[in-house]
Amino acid sequence: MEDGLPDASSDLRSPLTRRERLLVLILVALAPLLACVVICYYAAGRTERREAAIAANIIVSEVSAIVEVARSAMLTIVPHADYPCEKLLPDLAVKAATAPYVRTINVIKGDVVFCSSAFGKLSIPLSTFMPDIGHERGGEWMALVGMTPMVPERQALVIGKPAAGGRAVMAVIDGRYLLDLMRAAAPLDMYRQAELRFAGSPPLDGARMATPLDESSLLVNTRKVTASGAFELRIYGLRERWRATFIALMLRDMPWAVALSALLVWLVWRLQNSRSSRREQLLRGIRANEFHVEYQPLYGVSAGHCDGAEALLRWVRPEFGEVRPGEFITAAEDEHVIVPLTQHLLKLIARDFATMDVRPGFHLSINFSPEHLSSEKLTDDVNALLETVSKNRPQIVMEITERTLIKNTEQAQRNLEALRDKGVKVAIDDFGTGYCSLTYLEHFPLDLLKIDRGFVLTIEPGTTRAVVLDAIIDLALSLDAQLVAEGVETMAQFDYLCARGVGFVQGYLYAKSMTADAFAQWYRTLGSQPLAAVTVTSAQ
Ligand code: C2E
Ligand code: CA
Ligand code: CA
Numbered sequence: 001m002e003d004g005l006p007d008a009s010s011d012l013r014s015p016l017t018r019r020e021r022l023l024v025l026i027l028v029a030l031a032p033l034l035a036c037v038v039i040c041y042y043a044a045g046r047t048e049r050r051e052a053a054i055a056a057n058i059i060v061s062e063v064s065a066i067v068e069v070a071r072s073a074m075l076t077i078v079p080h081a082d083y084p085c086e087k088l089l090p091d092l093a094v095k096a097a098t099a100p101y102v103r104t105i106n107v108i109k110g111d112v113v114f115c116s117s118a119f120g121k122l123s124i125p126l127s128t129f130m131p132d133i134g135h136e137r138g139g140e141w142m143a144l145v146g147m148t149p150m151v152p153e154r155q156a157l158v159i160g161k162p163a164a165g166g167r168a169v170m171a172v173i174d175g176r177y178l179l180d181l182m183r184a185a186a187p188l189d190m191y192r193q194a195e196l197r198f199a200g201s202p203p204l205d206g207a208r209m210a211t212p213l214d215e216s217s218l219l220v221n222t223r224k225v226t227a228s229g230a231f232e233l234r235i236y237g238l239r240e241r242w243r244a245t246f247i248a249l250m251l252r253d254m255p256w257a258v259a260l261s262a263l264l265v266w267l268v269w270r271l272q273n274s275r276s277s278r279r280e281q282l283l284r285g286i287r288a289n290e291f292h293v294e295y296q297p298l299y300g301v302s303a304g305h306c307d308g309a310e311a312l313l314r315w316v317r318p319e320f321g322e323v324r325p326g327e328f329i330t331a332a333e334d335e336h337v338i339v340p341l342t343q344h345l346l347k348l349i350a351r352d353f354a355t356m357d358v359r360p361g362f363h364l365s366i367n368f369s370p371e372h373l374s375s376e377k378l379t380d381d382v383n384a385l386l387e388t389v390s391k392n393r394p395q396i397v398m399e400i401t402e403r404t405l406i407k408n409t410e411q412a413q414r415n416l417e418a419l420r421d422k423g424v425k426v427a428i429d430d431f432g433t434g435y436c437s438l439t440y441l442e443h444f445p446l447d448l449l450k451i452d453r454g455f456v457l458t459i460e461p462g463t464t465r466a467v468v469l470d471a472i473i474d475l476a477l478s479l480d481a482q483l484v485a486e487g488v489e490t491m492a493q494f495d496y497l498c499a500r501g502v503g504f505v506q507g508y509l510y511a512k513s514m515t516a517d518a519f520a521q522w523y524r525t526l527g528s529q530p531l532a533a534v535t536v537t538s539a540q
Contacts, residue, residue, distance in 0.1 A: 016032055025269060033257050034505050036250070036253050039251060039253070044111060044246035046241065048245060052186070052220045055186040056186075063224070064226055066100075066177060067142065071161075071171065074105060076091075077105060078161055078163045082273070085107070085114060088245070089108055089115065090116070093118075102172070103172045103173065104119075105170070105273055106268060109167050112124065112126065115183070140162075140227060141459075143198055143200075144198040144201040156174055159196065159229075186235055192239075193235075195234040195235075199230055218234060218236055230233060278331050282332055285317065286366055291314065293311050293312065293516060294513035296513035299505045299510045299531055301498050301503055304531075305357075306523060307504060308504070311349050311364065338372060342369065346376075349389075353394065358527075364394040364429065366399065369396050384391050386422060396474060401434070403434045417445060428444070448483070449475075450486055451472055451497075455472060456486065456487050460492065461490070461492040462492070482504065483505060484502070488506065493507075494509060509531075
């Protein structure tokens, strides 16, 4: 701070620490991997349920078909069920032998099986194999029984229908058919258990079944109603199989997740580096003194000579050459280096003006970014400049562009009011090109309006009226603001603007920007000359 201006390096910290950057990289690396695990976890469950549903569909429709076949065979006997057994037998035998899946067809009288397709006339109480279910209920019935008197080692599905004379017809389906079907569609190496239950009876193959079963492993639970009664099918999954599916999915998808993770890490790392390097480059440029200021003269129309200059920052990088101001100013704003950069600019201006001899009231225009304007540092920074240039005090003009929005307008207002009290003037730069022109007029005290080059360009030789430009001029005059026209390149533009009361003109017609030394030299020789003399001299 030997020259009274703040030290720019105090603001030059990176927005993220190294640890935070590393943490971001770790999170970015983990995100796709975790997402892959979660997706595979749920996908494995979905795959299991989908496959079990297909198996269940096959079982249910096949069981329904078997029941229907047996029932049709049984129904052909029902109308003649009151015949004596001898007369029924040939029919019973043919039906039982020709109907698929059917083991026997029997006729029941009261509670006793009295005629069987396989054994002829007999007398076996129903209660010996069907303790709970009786045909006396009235309607059709269906039950899974643990054994039948003739085949005690196997389960059987019995379906029946009452007939005239207190009789009933009953078809017996061997449980083995159902079991084989179940094993084929839902094998035990794929599923923990498949349960087929018929109205209240214990399940098919119940003796083998593992109990109790964890309900969370239930994959399918379906119920089917047939003319003979309803049955239910449940399929439970195997933990090992789910695990195998999960691993298979992970093996398929994980390489992609790893690749995505690597790509993201690389992108974020590059972004981090390019951001920090852009920031670093600007900071190194400040430290290595690669910036300098050029001054573009401002012509005072009523004074008839040079009445000021705009300070424009320049960056010449030793290895790359000149960087366009639009480019590095935007980068500095994005990387939040604009405040230290402007503080550096103020130092450079203070150094240039320490030896510059200018007329009293000379306007020295300096561009300030919105971030700086809303910062509490602004007044100190400008005051420091005012103190250093007090010997040959130029009139400081702060140019605020309205291309970028000012966020903290209250702080900005306070700053501008404090600085105006110190004699600083405020100019709205690029007026009419942003989206907040009128808001700015309402919020900020202003002394000058800078008409953007775009509006000046609407003046062509012979133009008598440029609607928007005229409106801006009228607006400025009604606000008592002085007008500066930027980018004036032709005499036609100059004459048009002067005729409408524009007080200052800046542009290539009068002079381009030049280094401090060149400007000092130019100012000594041409600074007091009228525009016509300057343009003639420049043209030579
Ligand atoms: P600006 O503030 O509108 O500056 C005027 C720009 O118009 C300058 O470009 C100047 O060289 C150019 N110019 C002047 N007269 C004419 C003309 O007759 N014809 C044409 N075609 N152009 C003319 P430059 O120096 O490239 O600056 C571009 C922008 O960069 C500036 O626009 C300003 O927004 C920004 N900038 C430059 N220096 C600084 C600075 O120190 N601080 C901040 N915050 N921004 C700066
Ligand atoms: Ca400007
Ligand atoms: Ca401008």
